Amino acid sequence: MEQPIHPVLLCGGAGTRLWPLSRKSYPKQFVPLVGDESPFQASARRLSGDGFAAPSVVTAADFRFVVIEQLASIEMVPADVLIEPAPKNTAAAVCAAALALEARTPAALMLVAPSDHVIPDAARFREAIRAAAPAAEVGRLVTFGIRPDRPETGYGWLELSERPDSAFSPMPQPLRSFVEKPDFATAEQLLARGMYLWNAGIFLFSTTAILQAFERYAPETLAATSAAFEAAEQDLSFTRLGPEAWDRLPDISIDYAVMERAENLTVVPYGGAWSDLGDWQAVWRETASDAAAVVTKGPATAIDCTGTLLQATSEAQELVGIGLTDIIAVAMSDAVLVAHKDRAQDVKQVVATLKAKGAPQAETTPRDYRPWGWCESLVTRPRFQVKRILVHPGAALSLQSHYHRAEHWIVVEGTAKVTVEDAVKLVTENQSVYVPLGAIHRIENPGKLPLTLIEVQTGAYLGEDDIIRYEDVYARGQGAKG
Amino acid sequence: MEQPIHPVLLCGGAGTRLWPLSRKSYPKQFVPLVGDESPFQASARRLSGDGFAAPSVVTAADFRFVVIEQLASIEMVPADVLIEPAPKNTAAAVCAAALALEARTPAALMLVAPSDHVIPDAARFREAIRAAAPAAEVGRLVTFGIRPDRPETGYGWLELSERPDSAFSPMPQPLRSFVEKPDFATAEQLLARGMYLWNAGIFLFSTTAILQAFERYAPETLAATSAAFEAAEQDLSFTRLGPEAWDRLPDISIDYAVMERAENLTVVPYGGAWSDLGDWQAVWRETASDAAAVVTKGPATAIDCTGTLLQATSEAQELVGIGLTDIIAVAMSDAVLVAHKDRAQDVKQVVATLKAKGAPQAETTPRDYRPWGWCESLVTRPRFQVKRILVHPGAALSLQSHYHRAEHWIVVEGTAKVTVEDAVKLVTENQSVYVPLGAIHRIENPGKLPLTLIEVQTGAYLGEDDIIRYEDVYARGQGAKG
Numbered sequence: 001m002e003q004p005i006h007p008v009l010l011c012g013g014a015g016t017r018l019w020p021l022s023r024k025s026y027p028k029q030f031v032p033l034v035g036d037e038s039p040f041q042a043s044a045r046r047l048s049g050d051g052f053a054a055p056s057v058v059t060a061a062d063f064r065f066v067v068i069e070q071l072a073s074i075e076m077v078p079a080d081v082l083i084e085p086a087p088k089n090t091a092a093a094v095c096a097a098a099l100a101l102e103a104r105t106p107a108a109l110m111l112v113a114p115s116d117h118v119i120p121d122a123a124r125f126r127e128a129i130r131a132a133a134p135a136a137e138v139g140r141l142v143t144f145g146i147r148p149d150r151p152e153t154g155y156g157w158l159e160l161s162e163r164p165d166s167a168f169s170p171m172p173q174p175l176r177s178f179v180e181k182p183d184f185a186t187a188e189q190l191l192a193r194g195m196y197l198w199n200a201g202i203f204l205f206s207t208t209a210i211l212q213a214f215e216r217y218a219p220e221t222l223a224a225t226s227a228a229f230e231a232a233e234q235d236l237s238f239t240r241l242g243p244e245a246w247d248r249l250p251d252i253s254i255d256y257a258v259m260e261r262a263e264n265l266t267v268v269p270y271g272g273a274w275s276d277l278g279d280w281q282a283v284w285r286e287t288a289s290d291a292a293a294v295v296t297k298g299p300a301t302a303i304d305c306t307g308t309l310l311q312a313t314s315e316a317q318e319l320v321g322i323g324l325t326d327i328i329a330v331a332m333s334d335a336v337l338v339a340h341k342d343r344a345q346d347v348k349q350v351v352a353t354l355k356a357k358g359a360p361q362a363e364t365t366p367r368d369y370r371p372w373g374w375c376e377s378l379v380t381r382p383r384f385q386v387k388r389i390l391v392h393p394g395a396a397l398s399l400q401s402h403y404h405r406a407e408h409w410i411v412v413e414g415t416a417k418v419t420v421e422d423a424v425k426l427v428t429e430n431q432s433v434y435v436p437l438g439a440i441h442r443i444e445n446p447g448k449l450p451l452t453l454i455e456v457q458t459g460a461y462l463g464e465d466d467i468i469r470y471e472d473v474y475a476r477g478q479g480a481k482g
Numbered sequence: 483m484e485q486p487i488h489p490v491l492l493c494g495g496a497g498t499r500l501w502p503l504s505r506k507s508y509p510k511q512f513v514p515l516v517g518d519e520s521p522f523q524a525s526a527r528r529l530s531g532d533g534f535a536a537p538s539v540v541t542a543a544d545f546r547f548v549v550i551e552q553l554a555s556i557e558m559v560p561a562d563v564l565i566e567p568a569p570k571n572t573a574a575a576v577c578a579a580a581l582a583l584e585a586r587t588p589a590a591l592m593l594v595a596p597s598d599h600v601i602p603d604a605a606r607f608r609e610a611i612r613a614a615a616p617a618a619e620v621g622r623l624v625t626f627g628i629r630p631d632r633p634e635t636g637y638g639w640l641e642l643s644e645r646p647d648s649a650f651s652p653m654p655q656p657l658r659s660f661v662e663k664p665d666f667a668t669a670e671q672l673l674a675r676g677m678y679l680w681n682a683g684i685f686l687f688s689t690t691a692i693l694q695a696f697e698r699y700a701p702e703t704l705a706a707t708s709a710a711f712e713a714a715e716q717d718l719s720f721t722r723l724g725p726e727a728w729d730r731l732p733d734i735s736i737d738y739a740v741m742e743r744a745e746n747l748t749v750v751p752y753g754g755a756w757s758d759l760g761d762w763q764a765v766w767r768e769t770a771s772d773a774a775a776v777v778t779k780g781p782a783t784a785i786d787c788t789g790t791l792l793q794a795t796s797e798a799q800e801l802v803g804i805g806l807t808d809i810i811a812v813a814m815s816d817a818v819l820v821a822h823k824d825r826a827q828d829v830k831q832v833v834a835t836l837k838a839k840g841a842p843q844a845e846t847t848p849r850d851y852r853p854w855g856w857c858e859s860l861v862t863r864p865r866f867q868v869k870r871i872l873v874h875p876g877a878a879l880s881l882q883s884h885y886h887r888a889e890h891w892i893v894v895e896g897t898a899k900v901t902v903e904d905a906v907k908l909v910t911e912n913q914s915v916y917v918p919l920g921a922i923h924r925i926e927n928p929g930k931l932p933l934t935l936i937e938v939q940t941g942a943y944l945g946e947d948d949i950i951r952y953e954d955v956y957a958r959g960q961g962a963k964g
Binding site: 320 | 799865890916938
């Protein structure tokens with residue numbers, strides 16, 4: 001490769017079909033659904049190393065610290081983290097990433113990839129990217145086509161100009177047309193004809209070529225995104241795009257806005273395995289060895305089951321299935337899903353139902369990720385709440401006080417530096433601190449190991465919004481969480 | 483009724499087929515499986531009021547405080563609580579209860595009933611008992627026969643001398659014979675012939691008559707039980723039967739030991755509804771309105787399900803089913819069961835499997851019931867553990883110390899009287915106490931309201947057996963739990 005390729009990872013989305021593991025507050029791209037890494041981490045790693053520059057990430061404000069933490073834990077640092085003020089689909093995200101990259105490295109090659117896909121054969125995928133680079137360098141918009149193995153109605157398809165060779169080599173060729181998500185009969189025909197691949201939403205092009213295409217086919221998107229980029233504010237290492245201009249953007253995908261109208265399109269066939277982990281059936285399919293296979297994860301036990309996924313997420317919760325056929329069961333401490341595998345698509349209904357009845361499980365997880373670590377509610381009652389809090393080495397909670405609650409902290413792992421009013425002291429394992437109602441306080445982890453503490457809150461009102469913030473290294477405002 | 487009837491409630495059993503709700507440490511008779519009361523409470527209430535004396539209870543040592551607490555919460559006090567040193571089946575239990583009752587009230591009438599059955603129409607059941615009393619008074623051994631509604635192979639059957647009337651009136655009649663648990667074809671014939679009822683293991687007889695029957699048909703059981711009763715020790719309000727004599731007892735049911743051999747047998751037909759809650763299918767059947775019915779309990783949501791039971795046990799855990807047919811799903815904080823309804827009988831396999839892999843969920847519940855209240859582990863890690871502890875008004879934990887752990891207590895509801903070494907103080911909501919490793923300490927609830935505290939333990943070893951006990955109002959020994 002002549003020129004380095006700049007990965008652009010899109011990870012602002014929040015699907016509901018993998019509930020309860022995937023929730024609005026912590027969606028599937030950050031959850032280790034298959035293997036030990038999250039799909040986001042696996043995507044970043046896949047697009048790293050020889051020939052790749054540091055990635056750009058486009059995400060939502062809520063996920064900015066998760067992005068940094070998940071990349072840090074695989075020893076990566078992003079080049080850019082662009083914060084979308086609101087979800088506006090992929091056209092705006094790609095356009096913003098192109099503008100940021102063009103400002104940094106003119107005429108750079110960018111590889112746009114969703115971060116919630118599973119591509120087990122990273123080497124083969126990188127080979128396809130390498131094969132696509134010369135076309136992108138001469139100004140073509142390259143899309144990657146996935147070899148289909150079933151008549152899938154959930155994806156768009158790509159029409160080839162010629163049939164791939166028997167090895168399904170990644171030979172670039174002109175793209176003939178995009179095919180909208182087909183019905184089942186049409187999908188069967190597309191599969192049988194051998195001239196159609198799945199559209200995975202993975203693209204390679206130069207910033208020059210894609211910005212020209214925006215100018216020609218989606219000038220209003222380019223104008224609004226440019227304005228949002230010019231109005232962007234730098235916040236720590238994040239680039240917060242200007243919300244006013246962003247608000248004017250249409251909700252439109254890069255496919256509709258640009259790709260389906262452009263003429264300089266190239267497709268590179270990809271013959272390896274791929275999954276978008278679109279629903280629990282897909283997760284089962286990715287991990288099962290055959291159609292009768294039973295998949296168990298965590299402390300799960302299957303007795304006489306077939307075609308079933310039993311996923312336990314906590315070492316403290318045993319999940320047992322007996323005599324099940326084609327069942328998905330996912331157990332978490334605050335939510336359990338049991339679904340027939342053919343109804344995996346309807347999990348989104350669950351989220352709507354739970355949201356309508358006001359259940360927090362619809363959108364938030366028990367573990368609440370913050371810039372400094374995470375906290376998890378262990379028990380909540382009208383006048384008290386017990387939380388487990390983990391603070392990363394070197395991290396600090398904001399200097400804060402509460403009107404309605406007192407807090408007891410007991411350090412159980414690591415060392416805390418605790419400020420209560422004017423006193424500052426080190427608190428180590430097995431020591432406790434009392435923070436009276438109204439007292440100004442802060443916890444820091446000055447050590448090299450994680451700090452774990454148990455917090456017992458007592459008071460008439462225990463909402464997270466009872467917080468007055470005096471100083472915050474993470475630049476969060478009043479009323480924002482802990 | 484001339485003479486009061488003395489209920490004898492058998493509640494020492496520990497079935498495994500209703501796991502995870504029913505576990506060895508807290509079996510189904512104490513769990514509110516159907517309605518708000520436990521089957522034990524419902525049985526005690528059903529056999530109370532006009533014509534009934536206070537009940538005798540025969541149970542295991544582990545359940546003695548649960549028995550007292552569950553009766554107290556429905557404002558009942560038992561006449562006797564007999565503690566079996568080991569489970570020895572129903573012959574020994576009935577014999578011991580007869581001896582204790584005979585010592586207290588010679589020639590009394592005793593109504594023996596398992597405490598894990600559901601009999602919704604208590605008035606009709608009492609009417610059957612009243613109808614049976616005259617026969618029992620003249621020395622007959624009366625058994626109650628349940629009107630069968632299906633060819634059940636899980637029960638023994640009773641052969642009548644004459645067909646019950648169309649109203650299924652509780653008319654006593656001679657019992658012709660006992661029929662062992664039949665195969666399905668035989669059960670279908672028994673059902674069709676209309677001369678056979680289910681044997682529910684409910685009996686009415688005088689102490690005189692049953693002790694005579696033991697003397698005649700099971701003299702070794704009578705001898706060993708008499709020796710165990712004579713060697714019994716009074717422990718608070720409990721009668722602990724002598725363990726050495728008890729050990730010599732054969733493991734045999736009252737049916738095999740006495741009833742199937744005796745000649746003075748009467749049967750009283752009972753036409754109302756009855757269930758032994760033998761497995762999850764029975765629990766579903768008891769609560770479902772028809773064969774297609776979906777039963778949800780707790781925060782459970784069923785979407786497009788049929789013939790399914792979704793039972794959530796904690797307000798903090800949402801259970802959702804989608805597109806399920808004939809599925810039982812039971813969610814608890816530490817264990818989740820998903821079983822096909824036809825495989826309900828195989829739940830006992832789960833318990834064996836979990837026991838083999840050393841999972842505590844096989845036999846113990848997250849909430850651990852003690853004489854003074856209960857405690858529940860919220861989080862357990864190698865060097866710390868967080869527990870929620872509830873102490874009943876007036877109750878006290880033992881005076882104790884630990885070699886390997888320190889404890890922090892934070893009172894979140896009520897008032898505690900806390901002793902640490904020589905200091906005694908009252909600790910109220912939002913105050914905390916530190917108990918260093920090795921310090922002698924005690925918690926009491928001197929108030930009128932329940933006391934809730936959060937305990938954070940830290941130390942190298944956190945096992946329940948690290949306890950040195952100095953004084954205990956509940957007369958428990960070293961190493962016994964908290």
